[in-house]
Amino acid sequence: MATDAVLRGYLLEESLAWLLRFSGYRLLVHEGQDPEELVDQEGALRVRGRGALHQVDVLGEFAFTPAFSMPVRMFLEAKFYQKPCGLEVVRNAHGVVHDVNENFMTHAGTRPRQRYQYSYALFSAGGFTADAQRYALAHQISLVDLSGASFTWLLGAIGSTAWSLFQAQEKYLPKPPGFPVTWMRRQLRTALETSPVYFLPSAEIAEGKFKDAARAALDQLVAALRQRSETELLLGFPSAPFILPLAADDHRRFLQYAEARPDHAVRIKRRGSGTVAEWTLAPVEAPGSYELAFKLPKHIEQWISDIDGKERRRTMEIKEQFLSAITIYRMNGEGLRTYQLRYQASSLSRF
Numbered sequence: 642m643a644t645d646a647v648l649r650g651y652l653l654e655e656s657l658a659w660l661l662r663f664s665g666y667r668l669l670v671h672e673g674q675d676p677e678e679l680v681d682q683e684g685a686l687r688v689r690g691r692g693a694l695h696q697v698d699v700l701g702e703f704a705f706t707p708a709f710s711m712p713v714r715m716f717l718e719a720k721f722y723q724k725p726c727g728l729e730v731v732r733n734a735h736g737v738v739h740d741v742n743e744n745f746m747t748h749a750g751t752r753p754r755q756r757y758q759y760s761y762a763l764f765s766a767g768g769f770t771a772d773a774q775r776y777a778l779a780h781q782i783s784l785v786d787l788s789g790a791s792f793t794w795l796l797g798a799i800g801s802t803a804w805s806l807f808q809a810q811e812k813y814l815p816k817p818p819g820f821p822v823t824w825m826r827r828q829l830r831t832a833l834e835t836s837p838v839y840f841l842p843s844a845e846i847a848e849g850k851f852k853d854a855a856r857a858a859l860d861q862l863v864a865a866l867r868q869r870s871e872t873e874l875l876l877g878f879p880s881a882p883f884i885l886p887l888a889a890d891d892h893r894r895f896l897q898y899a900e901a902r903p904d905h906a907v908r909i910k911r912r913g914s915g916t917v918a919e920w921t922l923a924p925v926e927a928p929g930s931y932e933l934a935f936k937l938p939k940h941i942e943q944w945i946s947d948i949d950g951k952e953r954r955r956t957m958e959i960k961e962q963f964l965s966a967i968t969i970y971r972m973n974g975e976g977l978r979t980y981q982l983r984y985q986a987s988s989l990s991r992f
Contacts, residue, residue: 649721666701690740805858813851
């Protein structure tokens with residue numbers, strides 16, 4: 642039987658797939674999209690590794706191939722624990738992505754095979770432990786902390802939905818075969834239009850009172866997301882070994898400004914102190930045009946704040962070293978667009 646925490650994680654993954662719907666990644670959900678690399682097995686999608694098949698719940702393929710690289714695919718995994726995500730989860734992510742990237746064999750006379758560069762992004766509602774952060778940094782696993790105020794509305798909606806689904810499971814489902822996870826994902830992907838219908842995975846059959854109760858709960862989550870249709874999660878790629886989840890309260894305002902100025906200067910502010918600090922950025926020329934919010938990894942925040950009297954100077958160092966240029970990719974009706982946000986310090990920021 643699925644626990645409340647597991648259900649929260651599933652729902653968070655599907656919600657993130659929706660929030661990232663314009664980020665340049667297309668969702669891969671069926672082996673028909675790539676019979677060489679993907680396998681449908683027991684109602685779940687798996688990716689071929691060198692030593693094993695690896696189940697994946699959310700897999701995206703980037704629409705743009707970087708120079709001197711292979712096409713990029715990203716595993717997206719989400720954890721919704723009440724405590725920080727630990728080292729064992731990051732170790733598993735590294736093992737999976739390493740095995741998948743090693744899956745390449747050549748034989749004389751065989752047809753050339755496409756290769757991909759797989760990456761891994763772990764999203765956590767409760768942040769990450771220090772050990773997990775250090776390990777992820779060493780092995781290039783992207784950790785995304787969703788514990789900030791910008792995601793309170795999302796986590797609240799998911800928590801409520803997960804609890805309703807858990808209660809429906811307890812009341813209406815027999816112990817075997819358990820919770821119909823694939824059915825739930827299909828319902829959400831159909832309602833949120835995050836996957837082509839003809840590639841949606843086959844689902845377990847959900848019937849009777851459970852189906853009615855589960856659908857009502859899922860409909861509430863879909864409604865909460867639709868009410869935030871202006872909200873979007875943009876992926877920012879800074880000059881740093883991590884990615885930035887940039888929360889846009891109204892992506893239309895960002896696009897209106899960025900389409901006219903795809904390369905522009907921004908001011909960056911840090912609000913709060915310690916590991917609860919949040920950051921915002923806005924354009925230099927018109928600060929009220931848009932605002933994007935994000936959090937930095939906690940080990941960076943701890944370094945900024947661990948010595949009294951140096952917090953301001955260290956904040957400036959982080960801006961200049963890691964946040965000097967942030968690249969955002971976004972899909973629109975004309976294809977993939979690229980935006981460059983370049984940090985510019987104000988005269989008041991200097992010492």
